[in-house]
Amino acid sequence: MVVEEIEVFPPRDHEIRIKVVATGMCHSDLYFLVDCEGWSGFPAVLGHEGAGIVESVGPHVTKFRPGDKVIPVPITQCGECRFCLNPEKTQKDIFCKGLSRGSWCKGQTLVQFAGISTFSEYTVVSEVALAKINDSAPLETVCLLGCGIPTGYGAAINIAKVKPGSTCAVFGLGAVGLAAVMGCKAAGATRIIVIDTNKDKFEKAKVFGATDFVNPKDHARPIQEVLVEMTNGGVDFSLECVGNVDVMATRVWKVSPSWSMNIWLKN
Ligand SMILES: NC(=O)c1ccc[n+]([C@@H]2O[C@H](COP(=O)([O-])OP(=O)(O)OC[C@H]3O[C@@H](n4cnc5c(N)ncnc54)[C@H](O)[C@@H]3O)[C@@H](O)[C@H]2O)c1
Ligand SMILES: [Zn+2]
Ligand SMILES: [Zn+2]
CATH class of the missing domain: 3.40.50.720 (NAD(P)-binding Rossmann-like Domain)
Known part of the structure; x- marks a missing residue:
């Protein structure tokens, strides 16, 4: 793992850019780091247990606005399709539309880990990979609601x-x-x-x-x-x-x- 300066794009259609305030480290991040057989997703920004504040929203985003406190979610949910609406379905079954683009570092595209990449100060995610939370929630602890x-x-x-x-x-x-x-x-x-x-x-x-x-x-x-x-x-x-x-x-x-x-x- 290295610390690098990266370029995070402005949000496009149905995307949201977040200022990540806190992130946990799930053991799954470590698995991809040390045991990435079959996964060719490097270079990547890991992290999928974060909490932050909406910085800007792309066109056609209606449910979020700048300043909202949010938790990015690795398992996307539109909340409308038949898989999302079925209470018996688990994460294994649901992967709705909307995995986001990665960012850039030294001319290389970075893979967006789990669609959200929370080990960076800013990240762009799809609107279906985001949950709005209460304004009074302490971000440094509620980030654990993102996965663990x-x-x-x-x-x-x-x-x-x-x-x-x-x-x-x-x-x-x-x-x-x-x-x-x-x-x-x-x-x-x-x-x-x-x-x-x-x-x-x-x-x-x-x-x-x-x-x-x-x-x-x-x-x-x-x-x-x-x-x-x-x-x-x-x-x-x-x-x-x-x-x-x-x-x-x-x-x-x-x-x-x-x-x-x-x-x-x-x-
Ligand atoms: N949605 C998912 O499927 C999902 C989500 C999150 C985490 N995970 C997985 O769940 C697991 C736990 O994640 P975490 O972040 O809580 O991990 P963690 O590393 O924080 O905790 C693992 C714990 O297991 C203990 N341990 C290690 N070997 C043991 C053994 N042989 N017997 C008993 N205890 C042992 C360690 O001391 C540690 O306390 C990881 O495999 C992670 O990848 C899956
Ligand atoms: Zn996890
Ligand atoms: Zn859905």
Whole structure:
């Protein structure tokens, strides 16, 4: 990764230029950086978890105006087509019109990562890749709503459909895992077991509702055996939020019917 000065174009039809105020770093950015096999999208501006302020709008933009606080969204949604209107559809199914153009650096076209590229001070996005947010929202924290939080929270609520009184296991406690814990709690789970190889993550997970804490490094035997024993036979829901196929295949599937949120990155 390098820091460069780039040229960001003025917005064209149905496009909006945003001043990016804050951006999170999702683990997916890192995957494209270190494991980009099959992806020829370099040079690119990475980043897809941002929040900012509309700087200017192109022709035919009616829903946004300069000064609006916004969150660019990597999964575009027009809100009108039959895919967007179907509540059963997930990110895997929806990719509406409107991926944006890239910007320029030293005469080269830069690829617009996830259609939004939030690791730059300004970015141009399609109007279907943008959500307007409340004026009082603190941009430096709500940027996480661009990816990590809805991914984890939505996996628990919309995909797993966690039930009140259930026991859940959440593997990995980054933004996605912590949001999954939040979703399990909101859905009424009474026991939320979190598993992370970094014990420093447990304190924060407790704030979000985790009740039991397991570090695989503290156990000589496979972690699925530990979980099955802790829960008298297995959990009701398990959510893999590490992004590790091995964790998914050998650990999650053996402790319950599993739900994976890594549907488009790893499968
Ligand atoms: N829409 C999507 O499909 C989507 C969206 C966002 C993130 N993701 C993916 O979700 C995953 C998590 O993203 P993030 O930004 O929260 O990542 P992160 O790196 O912030 O967090 C991952 C956590 O997993 C822990 N961990 C690593 N190996 C482990 C193991 N073997 N067992 C238990 N814990 C382990 C780490 O200590 C860390 O706390 C990534 O694979 C990312 O690409 C997918
Ligand atoms: Zn992401
Ligand atoms: Zn649509």
